[in-house]
Amino acid sequence: MTSYLVDDHSSFDGSLPVPEASPQVSQSTAVPPIHVAVVESDAAARARLAMQLGSGVFDYEHFGDFAARLGGTPTIVVLGPSCADPQHLSSLAAVLQPRPEVGAVLVAEELSTELFQQAIRSGVKDVLAAPVDTAQLQEACRRVAESVGAMGRPSDGALTDDEEGDRGRVITVFSTKGGAGKSVVATNLAVALAQRTDEVVALVDCDLQFGDVAVMLKLAPQHTIVDAVGAIDRLDPGFLQNLLVTHPPSGLRVLPAPLEPAYADQISAEHVRTIIATLRRVAKYVIVDTPSYFDDKVLTLIEDCDDVLLVAGMDIPNIKNVKIGLQTMRMLDTPNSKIHLVLNRANTKVRLDVSEVERTLQIKAETQLPSDIVVPQSINKSAPVVLDAPKSSIAKAFETLADRYIPAKTKKKR
Known part of the structure; x- marks a missing residue:
């Protein structure tokens, strides 16, 4: 059953935690709870990706359904192979580029220079080859979680x-x-x-x-x-x-x-x-x-x-x-x-x-x-x-x- 990112009870339960702060890193830099979602039209592939990410993951058949539920919360979305065609990638940019709090990881059947280039330009943070190893997928999501968790902090180094x-x-x-x-x-x-x-x-x-x-x-x-x-x-x-x-x-x-x-x-x-x-x-x-x-x-x-x-x-x-x-x-x-x-x-x-x-x-x-x-x-x-x-x-x-x-x-x- 599809869950929704904006529900009060929807915080990710920690099966894919972001790295904890070391003794040398202030707790003020700890990343807040981050929602995790999977978008894939093929039900079996969607279920497999969700299972690799653990419990508390939200699944969507269509990217439009996922985008409609975004509410400004830091979110990691894993895009399945059905999202890797040029038409889907071109539609991602309108959603991902204006939302720095959303980090996307694309899983594609075949990697190519053109695909990688279009994915990065569309706002995708990382591209992995299918079938993806569980540890590799979770590590990619952890890396992306760091970047989306840092968004919105007041000290971003911007210059006047x-x-x-x-x-x-x-x-x-x-x-x-x-x-x-x-x-x-x-x-x-x-x-x-x-x-x-x-x-x-x-x-x-x-x-x-x-x-x-x-x-x-x-x-x-x-x-x-x-x-x-x-x-x-x-x-x-x-x-x-x-x-x-x-x-x-x-x-x-x-x-x-x-x-x-x-x-x-x-x-x-x-x-x-x-x-x-x-x-x-x-x-x-x-x-x-x-x-x-x-x-x-x-x-x-x-x-x-x-x-x-x-x-x-x-x-x-x-x-x-x-x-x-x-x-x-x-x-x-x-x-x-x-x-x-x-x-x-x-x-x-x-x-x-x-x-x-x-x-x-x-x-x-x-x-x-x-x-x-x-x-x-x-x-x-x-x-x-x-x-x-x-x-x-x-x-x-x-x-x-x-x-x-x-x-x-x-x-x-x-």
């Missing part, structure tokens, strides 16, 4: 018109392959920029499970991004600035990743968006290190930032992953002018030519970083190579990259 002109520049450093040198690029660029200006330069480690920024800069942080999430409802520039740890040699301000991987699950894309938006009001430049995969937080960072430094190594698996990453960003309408390819170890003699890589990726390598033994040496010293070996070829390449943002002639002497 007066503050808009003072926004700092956000540079997201991303790679689709681990070991490409992403964190090395992020830390050295951030340190180089911090040395060139008296204004605040901030580095945020958004590799929330295995971030290495604090280790690479030899920092022992008292606060991490978890503390910012714990105060998300009252987060302001002054409070956030107090959480940043200073890198003494350069003056760089750092917001490290959580000290334990388990805390990563309690940080949502909306949390990240609020923190970065607030940092824009604190720092002239905000450099963000990321994990080597796409998730809702990375997609949010790519969407909100001013520049994406896409780091690639000189090997076939790396180039293959970068090409997929580029296709994904283009599919999500990321402007080409925003994406800047950084080729790491570009002079390595591996029978792979830079021009061949550029031709494969259909993008020019704006920055080429040479292979240099001083890089692993500096990493093992927990010292950025631009400070540890400033005359090396790789340090000069990082200085050239920094020239893109602050010309060397204005370099500040510390």
Whole structure:
């Protein structure tokens, strides 16, 4: 029997709970009860999806019936395979896009680039392939629950018109392959920029499970991004600035990743968006290190930032992953002018030519970083190579990259 989302007794009973707040996260950030619904015309498929989600789930044969019952309550809706055709997807946008409190997960018989693109543009948060594993479906709903639960909070990091002109520049450093040198690029660029200006330069480690920024800069942080999430409802520039740890040699301000991987699950894309938006009001430049995969937080960072430094190594698996990453960003309408390819170890003699890589990726390598033994040496010293070996070829390449943002002639002497 179909149930209705707006009934007083209809709160979801917890069989699909959102992650509980950790001891480091304020209870004020706890997500309120979230309704869960399934929409699917095939009765057997609808029943199977509802069973996978547990008790207390509302089921609808038609999306129109579901939409008619929406009452402003945070809601997760799982859309079955019958909703995956283009006609259904086009009708979803009118309901989902104006309602940030509704998060949709689409289960489709066949995944394709066109389907994924249309679903995301229609307001769907995640797309899964049928038949979907129960744990995978519940995990997707948990992720979406975090984003819809964060909607409507007063502190969303939005800027007033007066503050808009003072926004700092956000540079997201991303790679689709681990070991490409992403964190090395992020830390050295951030340190180089911090040395060139008296204004605040901030580095945020958004590799929330295995971030290495604090280790690479030899920092022992008292606060991490978890503390910012714990105060998300009252987060302001002054409070956030107090959480940043200073890198003494350069003056760089750092917001490290959580000290334990388990805390990563309690940080949502909306949390990240609020923190970065607030940092824009604190720092002239905000450099963000990321994990080597796409998730809702990375997609949010790519969407909100001013520049994406896409780091690639000189090997076939790396180039293959970068090409997929580029296709994904283009599919999500990321402007080409925003994406800047950084080729790491570009002079390595591996029978792979830079021009061949550029031709494969259909993008020019704006920055080429040479292979240099001083890089692993500096990493093992927990010292950025631009400070540890400033005359090396790789340090000069990082200085050239920094020239893109602050010309060397204005370099500040510390």
